[in-house]
Amino acid sequence: MSTTLPDPTAPSVTVDSPVHTRRNPWLPPLVALTGVVALGDVVFMALIPSLIPPLAAGVVLTLVGVTLVRRRPRAAIVVLGLTSAVLLLAGLAFLSSHLAHPGSPIDFLHAVLAIVGRALAVIAAVGAWRGAGASSARRLAAATLGLAGLAVAVSGVSTLLTDGQSVRDGDITVTITGSQFPDVVVVEQGQTLHLDNQDLFRHTFTVPDSSLDVDLPAATAARVTVDLPAGSYGVICDIAGHEHMTAVLEVR
Template sequence: MTVAQPKQAAGITWRHLLRYAAIADLLVMAIVGIAVRDKEALAFAAAILVGILFLRIRSGIAGVIMIGVLSLDAAVFMLPAAASNSTHRGRFVDLLIPLSLAVISASGALAAVGSVFRHRLPETSGRAAAVVLQATIAVFIVALIAGTISQRTSKAEVARAGDITVEMRNTAFQQKTLSAQGGSLSVAVSNHDLFWHTFTIDALHVNVDVPIGANRRVTLNAPPGRYEFYCRVPGHRAAGMHGILTVS
């Protein structure tokens, strides 16, 4: 006597969707990381590759969890980056990169959840995965159109003679210590990272959003003293994205 096996829905499965999303994330992160020399993007791509390899080991649950966590992390960071760039920058590529990663990573996170619980509802798992794939494509197209329409071109805020220059790269300020004379001073900030950042000095009431690929310039009045500047994006300050401005 044979035991009836759970009926599997035809079409794409959660594991297929997870693998496709992971490969897409890997390729985009690797290409962008090489293009802009971003160490974090390359490290993320390497971690995704390890997760894909883990999918082949036994049940593959280690790979599912690893890809799911990485995808969720990328989606959380890239969604606000895409939103910020849609309203702050005019370059299409600065919207396309974070939006692509946000949508792909979100679908990967959902696919990881579906892969974990696929045995509870085997009859509908295939259809659900297909719906998520179709929704991912639809959301990407709609968001890309909406973001492109909402983009506005801003004046290039390039550094001027006498400005203090600050560069953001690899989730870090390349200049950890800044010095200036008291009074009116200007800081020119450029973001060469994969994530949007802020240049924040609480004591001087300075908080400037700096989207991916953007240049921002802020003028402030600072009495003599030491002031901490940092990025207020959650987790960035704790990761070491801060420094000291000394005004004499």
């Protein structure tokens, strides 16, 4: 039985560290995750429609990171990883309220993308930085697909189960569509509003510092009796990014 020993005179072969090349198995999931999250942010802002500065900055930084992947993979990992981490931490507070409302498919799916997608992107960035193995990158990809499927299922079922209240005689109908309230809503004291949210995202019908604060999941309607003293009130939608939604409520 013979043993082959390495030939010390053979020329040594320099193998690039995988971190420095496009062969790093974590780069494709990192680019895919950050790309899908950024696309989700663009679609979300277009639908509201409202420019949310931190999300817009994240989209720009993601584009920068993706263009760096080919020539400066390490810089790309840092840009994409840090962008995901900062926006994940900054967004957790208000996105979690959207996660609690799976009946609003767009808000819910965007929150899932923004939280889960960014968390997975941070994991992918760490994996890419450390040059971890391909099998764990594949597991991450499979987990991502599984979570996305679960989110779509939860949102779909919740939307089907969300019940609206139907309009009754004497109600004042307020239609909310395209993230717009009517400019002015006139109501008699003690009369009931029928608030019909026709959008695929959640809104509220809120008179600040009063008891009038109605949560309106996507494509649902709610009835609320107005017990405010006669007068003119400002109405807002109390959801981050919906600051442009205002109306005047005249109580007579």
